Amino acid sequence: xxxxxxxxxxxxxxxxxxxxxxxxxxxxxxxxxxxxxxxxxxxxxxxxxxxxxxxxxxxxxxxxxxxxxxxxxxxxxxxxxxxxxxxxxxxxxxxxxxxxxxxxxxxxxxxxxxxxxxxxxxxxxxxxxxxxxxxxxxxxxxxxxxxxxxxxxxxxxxxxxxxxxxxxxxxxxxxxxxxxxxxxxxxxxxxxxxxxxxxxxxxxxxxx
Numbered sequence: 001x002x003x004x005x006x007x008x009x010x011x012x013x014x015x016x017x018x019x020x021x022x023x024x025x026x027x028x029x030x031x032x033x034x035x036x037x038x039x040x041x042x043x044x045x046x047x048x049x050x051x052x053x054x055x056x057x058x059x060x061x062x063x064x065x066x067x068x069x070x071x072x073x074x075x076x077x078x079x080x081x082x083x084x085x086x087x088x089x090x091x092x093x094x095x096x097x098x099x100x101x102x103x104x105x106x107x108x109x110x111x112x113x114x115x116x117x118x119x120x121x122x123x124x125x126x127x128x129x130x131x132x133x134x135x136x137x138x139x140x141x142x143x144x145x146x147x148x149x150x151x152x153x154x155x156x157x158x159x160x161x162x163x164x165x166x167x168x169x170x171x172x173x174x175x176x177x178x179x180x181x182x183x184x185x186x187x188x189x190x191x192x193x194x195x196x197x198x199x200x201x202x203x204x205x206x207x208x
Contacts, residue, residue: 003177003207005153006096007144009162010105010112011046012184014089014121018043019082024075025057031070032062043185047164049106049131050075072108079111080118086183088200093124095204102127102147104160104170106137127151138162139169144176161203165189179206 011017018039026036037057045056054068093101101124105112109130116122127150129135129143136142144160151158160171163184168191171178179195180188195206 001156003157003159004099005148005151005158006099006101006207007104007147007158007160007171007176008101008125009138009160009164009167009181009184010103010107010115012043012163012186013161013167013181014085014103015083015115015119016086017083017115018046018185020078020080021046021053021075023078023081024071025053027074027078028054028067028071029057032058034058046185047106047166049137050108072111076111079114083115083119085119085121086200088203091201092203092207093121096207097124100151100153101125102129102151104129104138104143104147106131106166108132137166138164139166139173141170141174144170144174148174148176159195159207161197162186165191168193179203 008014022039022042025042045053050072051068054071055063103125107130109132112128112130127147129147131137155175159177159179160167161179163181164186165188168178178193179197180193181197183199197203197206
């Protein structure tokens with residue numbers, strides 16, 4: 001069954017936020033007298049939320065919840081310096097405007113909403129499920145199931161579109177189809193998605 005309800009990851013799927021994440025992370029590392037990481041290194045750390053990103057990018061003895069908050073403060077200050085929509089995403093969203101669509105991300109809600117609003121993407125999505133509070137994060141299926149509930153949609157109608165194996169695992173566990181975005185930051189971890197997009201422009205071909 002061709003899906004007609006679209007669930008999108010945010011970072012590495014809808015938007016290229018790597019430059020601003022790298023800026024904030026390297027500012028944090030500078031405060032710890034650590035050398036900067038290059039963007040390719042940071043890209044491999046993205047996908048599991050801010051806590052895991054900071055944990056991966058700093059020495060174990062430096063990690064704390066206060067350090068995560070400091071990273072979020074730095075990131076908030078640089079949230080939209082260079083973050084842009086991936087090529088082809090605008091065309092896909094315009095083509096499917098009016099369909100039920102949601103963003104399902106491990107990123108904090110306030111930062112996710114600010115990006116969507118500033119880049120004009122909020123008009124396309126009636127639901128945003130983000131990584132706040134006690135809610136489980138992808139690869140747990142809970143955020144996808146919550147999005148489906150809010151969209152009043154059945155799993156067999158939907159596809160989870162994302163650039164990370166966590167998106168694929170969460171989608172499979174929730175009973176939705178999956179589309180791996182190879183143009184993002186993550187990897188598929190050897191999983192077999194239902195669809196594969198090599199670029200943002202591929203999405204409209206896959207889901208016309």
